[in-house]
Amino acid sequence: MSEKKAILIVDDDTSTVFLLKYTLLNSFGDKYLYETALNAEEALDIIDDLNSSGVKVILILSDWLMPGMKGDEFLLKVNEKHPDIKAIMISGYADREAVEKMCSTIKLRAFISKPWEAENLILEVNKCLN
Secondary structure (H helix, E strand, O other), rough: OOOEEEEHHHHHHHHHHHHHHHHHHHHHHHOEEEEOOOOOHHHHHHHHHHHHHEEEEEEEOOOOOOOOOOOOOOHHHHHOOOOOOOEEEEEEEOOOOOHHHHHHHHHEEEEEEEOOOOHHHHEEEEEHHH
């Protein structure tokens, strides 16, 4: 039996979470589990819970500007504990310098500006998954 794999969506905006999940589900079907969190702390707990139940998180789509822990700090924590999890940042607030810093410190695979094009999102997700 093959290992279950999950994609985790982290954003404080519920409509963004829904839209991202719908876009992924529409493109990849039931190939992956799609988990969601409304903040970084919740996402860290979800990663631990999934790992405990034998589900491997392979990709995180995270917002940058969230209450509490920002996306870059969250992804840094994830990278320290789970360096094999890939990450894509989706945000409308980070500047070029901040994005470049994130790419080097947290091995960010892509940065997508809000609002995003579904085709571009799926292209970047495919790059991470292949």
